[in-house]
Amino acid sequence: MKRIALLGMPNTGKSTFFNRLTGACARIGNWPGITVDLLGAKILLGADMVEVVDLPGLYDLHGFAEDEQIVWRFLHNNPVDLICLILNAAQIDQQLPLALQLRRLELPTVVVLNMADEAERLGIRFDAAMLAAGLNCPVCFISAKYGQGFPETRETLRRVLSERPPTRTAALAAEFAEDEALVAEAEQLVARAVTMPRVLEHGLTERIDRIVLHPLFGIPLFFLAMYLLFQTVYALGGPLQNGVAWLLEGFRTQALVLFQPLLPGWLYGLLVEGVYNGVGTVASFVPVIVLFFLGVALVEDSGYLSRIAFLMDALMAKLGLDGRGFVMLLMGFGCNVPAMMGTRVIRSRGLRLLTLLIIPFSLCSARLQVFVFLSTALFSTTQAPLVLLALYAISFLVAFGTALLFKGRLHSHEPLLIELPPYRLPTFKQVVLRGWHEVHHFLNRATRFIVAGVVMIWLLTHLPPGVPAGGPETLAGLFGGWLEPILRPMGIDQQMAVVLLFGFVAKEIVLGAMAVVYGLDGDALAQLMTQRMDGVQAFSFMLFTLIYTPCLSTVATMRSESKSLAFTGVSIFWSLLLAWLLSFLFYQGARLLGY
Numbered sequence: 001m002k003r004i005a006l007l008g009m010p011n012t013g014k015s016t017f018f019n020r021l022t023g024a025c026a027r028i029g030n031w032p033g034i035t036v037d038l039l040g041a042k043i044l045l046g047a048d049m050v051e052v053v054d055l056p057g058l059y060d061l062h063g064f065a066e067d068e069q070i071v072w073r074f075l076h077n078n079p080v081d082l083i084c085l086i087l088n089a090a091q092i093d094q095q096l097p098l099a100l101q102l103r104r105l106e107l108p109t110v111v112v113l114n115m116a117d118e119a120e121r122l123g124i125r126f127d128a129a130m131l132a133a134g135l136n137c138p139v140c141f142i143s144a145k146y147g148q149g150f151p152e153t154r155e156t157l158r159r160v161l162s163e164r165p166p167t168r169t170a171a172l173a174a175e176f177a178e179d180e181a182l183v184a185e186a187e188q189l190v191a192r193a194v195t196m197p198r199v200l201e202h203g204l205t206e207r208i209d210r211i212v213l214h215p216l217f218g219i220p221l222f223f224l225a226m227y228l229l230f231q232t233v234y235a236l237g238g239p240l241q242n243g244v245a246w247l248l249e250g251f252r253t254q255a256l257v258l259f260q261p262l263l264p265g266w267l268y269g270l271l272v273e274g275v276y277n278g279v280g281t282v283a284s285f286v287p288v289i290v291l292f293f294l295g296v297a298l299v300e301d302s303g304y305l306s307r308i309a310f311l312m313d314a315l316m317a318k319l320g321l322d323g324r325g326f327v328m329l330l331m332g333f334g335c336n337v338p339a340m341m342g343t344r345v346i347r348s349r350g351l352r353l354l355t356l357l358i359i360p361f362s363l364c365s366a367r368l369q370v371f372v373f374l375s376t377a378l379f380s381t382t383q384a385p386l387v388l389l390a391l392y393a394i395s396f397l398v399a400f401g402t403a404l405l406f407k408g409r410l411h412s413h414e415p416l417l418i419e420l421p422p423y424r425l426p427t428f429k430q431v432v433l434r435g436w437h438e439v440h441h442f443l444n445r446a447t448r449f450i451v452a453g454v455v456m457i458w459l460l461t462h463l464p465p466g467v468p469a470g471g472p473e474t475l476a477g478l479f480g481g482w483l484e485p486i487l488r489p490m491g492i493d494q495q496m497a498v499v500l501l502f503g504f505v506a507k508e509i510v511l512g513a514m515a516v517v518y519g520l521d522g523d524a525l526a527q528l529m530t531q532r533m534d535g536v537q538a539f540s541f542m543l544f545t546l547i548y549t550p551c552l553s554t555v556a557t558m559r560s561e562s563k564s565l566a567f568t569g570v571s572i573f574w575s576l577l578l579a580w581l582l583s584f585l586f587y588q589g590a591r592l593l594g595y
Contacts, residue, residue, distance in 0.1 A: 001042075002161055003051045003079060007071065007102070008086030009095055010057035011306070013114040017086055017144040018054045019433045021154070038074075046158040053078075061101045075105070082161050083109045089119035089126075089141065090422075092194055096186035099135055109137040110160055112153055116141040118422070123197040130193035145427055205422040209307065218311045225304075226392065229295045230385045233288060238376075240287035245522045248280040266462070269469075274458030275451060277521035279512060284522060288372050292365070294431055296333060301426035305330060319400055320407025325355045329399055332362025336554040340561050354410040356562055357571055358399035360550040363392055366507035371542050373511055377526035378538045387539065391546055398547055398578065454512045457502055461517055469519065476517065490544060490583040491537040500544065506551045536595050540587040548579035 008014035022041035039054040058068045085102055087095045092113065099111055113119070113126070132139040138156050142149035190196075212218055256276065260268050299305060308330070309323035316322050324346060331339035339359050346352040363371075371391055375384040460476035467473040472481060472494070479501055480494035487497050495517050503510040515521045520528055533541070549555070549572050559568045 001049050001051055002045075002081040003053065004082045004084050004157065004161070005075065005080045006052060006054045006084050006086065007098075008057060009059055009088070009098060012057070012086045012088045012095070013144045014054065014057060014086045017112065017114060017142070018052065020144055020147065020150060022052055045154070046162065048158075048161060050161065058098075060098055061105075075107075080107060082157065083107050084157060085109060085111050086114050086144075087111060089113035089116045090122055090124065092119075092124070092126075093186070093190045093196070096190060097182040100182050100185055100189075103136055108160055109135075110153075110156055111135055111137055111139045113139060113141050114144050117143040117146065117148060125195040127193040127195075131189065134189040134193060145424070208423055212304070212307055213311055218307075222308055222311075223389075223393070225299070227385065227389050229292075229299070230388050233291045233295060237288035237291045238381075240291075241284055244287060245280075245284040248284060249522050252276060252280070269462065270455065270458055273519055274454050274516050277454075277512075277515045277519075279451065279454065280515075280521055288369070292368065297431045298426060301424070301431065303423045316403075319403040320354055320410065321351065321358075321403050325351075325358065325403070328355055328359055329362045329396065332359050332364055333368075335366075336360050336362060336364050336550055337557045340554070340557045343561060350410040353562055353564075353567060354403055354406060356558055356567075357406060357410070357574075358402050360554055360558070360571065360575060361395050361399040361402065361547060363395045363546060364507065366510075366551070367545060370507065370510045370545055373526070374529065374533075374538050374542055377529045378533060378535055387542075391542060394543065395546060398582075402574070402578075454509070454516050457498070457509075457513050457516045460498075486580075487544075489588065490580070491533075491540045491587045492544065492583075493532075496541060500548070503545060504549050504551070506553065507545070508551075510545065536587060536590045540583045540590075543586055544579045544583040546579075547575060547582060549575050 006014060006018055018039070018041075022043055038056075041052050043050055043052060053074070055071045055074060058071050061068060061072060083102060083105075085099055087099065099109075102109055111132075119126075126141070128139055128141070138160060140149060140153040140156050142153050144150070212221055214221075252272065256272050259272075263271070305327060309327045311323075312326040313323035316325050319325075328339045328343060336359050339362065340356055343352050343355045343359075346355060371388055375387045379387050457476065460479070461474050462469050463475050464473075471477055476498045477494065480498040483497040483501065484492075484494045487493075487500070492500070496514075498517055499510055499513040502513045514529075515525055518525060518528055529538070550558075555568060555572065558571060559565060562568060
């Protein structure tokens with residue numbers, strides 16, 4: 001099987017090109033010689049089955065940063081038949097040195113100048129033949145966003161693959177020309193092959209930036225935008241959530257109940273009251289999760305997140321971090337694991353460890369489903385978005401406070417290098433694909449963890465035989481009894497203590513665990529929660545769930561990325577201690593005030 005390695009600088013549309021080339025068949029995999037999971041896909045290109053690997057974005061091949069080392073090790077340890085280099089056509093003068101570095105590797109290469117439509121609007125003109133001769137490889141012009149030039153580029157990739165013999169990358173030379181020589185050569189090639197206007201203007205981008213990058217109004221506008229996003233998610237997702245819950249309840253009462261006389265009582269209870277109720281409760285919230293990820297994909301692809309990183313850099317510097325740390329927190333909204341893996345682009349170990357320490361406080365999608373359920377059940381439709389926004393704000397504040405506390409031990413002076421791309425309106429297909437990748441990752445994790453988790457919880461709430469299900473004499477009751485004295489001062493009772501215990505395995509289990517512990521799901525479970533908890537107890541529980549020890553996957557990733565068991569232990573202890581203190585202070589303070 002032949003292999004194409006996809007390379008490019010950050011913000012060149014490499015991910016958009018990858019999605020358009022591979023469709024929805026991408027997968028996460030690992031390759032020899034590197035410890036990082038990369039995105040890859042197998043496609044049919046002409047008569048050949050080809051594996052396309054999306055490598056991390058990088059600025060050069062010197063190997064100083066972790067992402068650059070990942071690319072270099074991949075090229076060293078894996079045979080590559082073709083490199084597809086994605087460059088931003090509107091910034092060709094800045095990005096051409098990377099193409100000249102790759103030329104010295106003497107690997108078959110196709111240079112793809114993306115955003116050619118933007119370059120044309122800016123008045124940039126290319127001599128394609130001159131540029132291809134200078135780079136000694138084919139040059140294609142596309143708009144990955146709209147698909148312009150994509151069929152021709154695909155055909156060029158097929159043709160070069162069929163004409164060039166396979167290349168073994170073990171013999172690659174590691175020496176490059178000096179940076180100054182590469183820049184000089186790039187300038188000469190641009191002068192010969194590219195006609196650029198004297199001034200490049202992005203009028204609309206500059207006008208918007210005057211508002212969103214305002215030193216006083218920029219950050220409040222960001223939180224306002226997030227609040228509007230939450231309001232939209234609730235407004236559109238509520239009816240969809242109710243519809244899914246109605247379908248699941250109807251299937252259980254009309255179809256699954258027919259199996260009750262045919263199955264032993266314990267087996268029916270395990271399959272229906274355990275697995276179906278637990279998974280069904282989570283499944284009813286999938287529409288809300290989908291809408292949330294679609295909204296985040298829209299914000300991210302528009303170029304707004306880069307502005308937030310830039311805007312937050314001054315504040316983050318006071319906390320010992322930089323704007324990238326804030327972006328990692330935002331990435332953690334989907335899942336803490338890939339956000340932690342994203343810290344590999346940070347060169348400084350101290351800065352990287354400090355960023356790893358704060359990411360688990362980011363409100364991930366697994367926690368989101370719990371908060372959506374409880375806020376919908378115990379708060380009004382006008383209060384619920386405010387509750388969710390408050391939890392997001394608290395996640396930021398806890399992360400910032402942690403960074404401020406630990407920055408003296410994990411310090412760094414590495415400057416932030418970030419590009420502010422022009423604002424772009426993402427296409428519907430782009431947003432759907434980005435959202436689908438996140439949702440697919442969530443559902444894949446949720447399915448694996450929830451099924452195993454709810455089965456375990458059902459067993460613990462029904463064993464030993466002969467005792468009332470879910471009672472204090474069951475194994476779950478014993479565990480809850482041990483934890484209750486610690487959690488009672490926060491308003492968390494014995495049953496919810498069991499739920500939190502299993503939440504350590506994976507936060508995806510929390511909602512399913514509630515369904516199994518109480519033997520109810522959907523609206524019935526929501527109504528029971530309104531009887532067993534008031535708003536203060538619910539918020540205290542959500543606050544503890546937000547902050548306490550992250551799931552096992554996050555812990556394992558932190559151990560792998562930090563390469564320090566002691567650092568991982570400190571992180572776990574700190575999150576547990578902080579969760580207990582803040583929930584205790586909130587609950588006891590609210591009660592003292594008469595709530």
